[in-house]
Amino acid sequence: MTYTRININTAQPGKAKSRVMIIYTGGTFGMTYDANGVLIPFDFSLILEQLPALRNLFLEITVISFDHPVDSSNIQPVHWKMISEIIFENYEEQDGFVVLHGTDTMAFTASALSFMLPGLAKPVIVTGAQLPISQPRSDARENLITALEIASAKENGKPRVPEVCIYFDYELLRGNRSKKVESMHFDAFKSENYPTLAKAGVKIDYNDAAIRRAENEEIHLLTRFSTDISILKLFPGIDKRTVNSIIQAEGLKAIILETYGSGNAPSTAWFIESLKDAIKQGIMMVNISQCPGGTVMQGKYETSKSLADIGVISGEDMTMEAAVTKLMILLGEHGIEGARKLINQSLAGEVG
Numbered sequence: 001m002t003y004t005r006i007n008i009n010t011a012q013p014g015k016a017k018s019r020v021m022i023i024y025t026g027g028t029f030g031m032t033y034d035a036n037g038v039l040i041p042f043d044f045s046l047i048l049e050q051l052p053a054l055r056n057l058f059l060e061i062t063v064i065s066f067d068h069p070v071d072s073s074n075i076q077p078v079h080w081k082m083i084s085e086i087i088f089e090n091y092e093e094q095d096g097f098v099v100l101h102g103t104d105t106m107a108f109t110a111s112a113l114s115f116m117l118p119g120l121a122k123p124v125i126v127t128g129a130q131l132p133i134s135q136p137r138s139d140a141r142e143n144l145i146t147a148l149e150i151a152s153a154k155e156n157g158k159p160r161v162p163e164v165c166i167y168f169d170y171e172l173l174r175g176n177r178s179k180k181v182e183s184m185h186f187d188a189f190k191s192e193n194y195p196t197l198a199k200a201g202v203k204i205d206y207n208d209a210a211i212r213r214a215e216n217e218e219i220h221l222l223t224r225f226s227t228d229i230s231i232l233k234l235f236p237g238i239d240k241r242t243v244n245s246i247i248q249a250e251g252l253k254a255i256i257l258e259t260y261g262s263g264n265a266p267s268t269a270w271f272i273e274s275l276k277d278a279i280k281q282g283i284m285m286v287n288i289s290q291c292p293g294g295t296v297m298q299g300k301y302e303t304s305k306s307l308a309d310i311g312v313i314s315g316e317d318m319t320m321e322a323a324v325t326k327l328m329i330l331l332g333e334h335g336i337e338g339a340r341k342l343i344n345q346s347l348a349g350e351v352g
């Protein structure tokens with residue numbers, strides 16, 4: 001995978017207030033029509049023509065544009081590796097980063113980045129759009145301009161939001177608490193279990209109490225993944241054949257059990273026995289809820305007590321996107337024993 005680097009000084013001939021790097025990975029945001037009416041990726045060197053308002057931000061912008069922008073349904077851990085390496089390599093010289101990404105898997109990428117860059121103390125704002133920037137009613141312009149403003153915002157010389165976030169439709173959310181909830185309207189993301197970090201209106205109102213600040217740590221880069229995981233999503237009527245096809249997959253290290261309500265599952269003997277066997281064979285099992293809001297409380301009901309008894313780990317209030325990416329990184333970096341210890345500890349504000 002290759003990319004092109006473009007420098008745009010929006011403050012010229014004046015002096016730039018801050019330096020921000022935009023990493024353009026693809027998605028609807030950057031689509032435009034060519035002379036034949038075919039949708040093609042937007043040429044970022046022309047951004048000032050599309051968005052003259054950028055000049056009012058007085059920023060020195062470096063754009064890293066993927067040579068082959070991807071629809072985010074094609075995002076893979078290798079793309080997360082590339083994005084996090086770009087951030088890590090340019091970390092010292094930039095004040096903040098804006099990642100332009102398709103909305104479909106944006107919550108996975110934002111979650112993954114939050115775990116891959118422990119000690120991050122600068123903003124990484126992930127955004128995109130529901131309508132291409134070339135469309136008159138596109139949400140791309142507002143999303144990008146405000147994301148840039150947030151990525152460059154400082155208070156007392158320090159970054160205002162030093163964490164990985166999603167900015168979309170006037171709301172700033174913690175990346176690893178976000179979920180895509182809407183595919184037609186502009187309010188595409190929600191964070192049910194954590195407060196909004198900022199709201200953009202006439203001015204940007206920051207919720208300082210909710211913003212996470214790394215404690216004098218140095219930034220690190222973690223890029224080892226294990227994809228030997230699976231999700232077992234429950235539904236009334238799920239049978240032994242379906243459950244077994246998942247838990248007996250070769251080489252599996254961990255399963256995310258997507259349960260009902262506060263972490264409940266059928267109490268049928270064959271179901272509990274199947275899970276118990278898998279756990280005995282060394283598969284790690286993490287319980288997260290299908291409910292976007294609330295938390296898993298194993299033992300609250302009879303239907304979750306048996307899960308705790310056989311050794312299913314509570315994933316508490318983690319989103320599925322956070323659980324998937326955290327497990328991949330923990331397994332890749334620390335192996336199964338390390339993953340077991342760390343899975344329900346807060347590494348980047350994703351749980352609790």
Ligand code: ASP
Pocket residue numbers: 026027028029070071072073101102103104105128129130
């Ligand atoms: N399919 C697109 C993507 O995720 C949708 C979008 O960008 O909103 O790349």
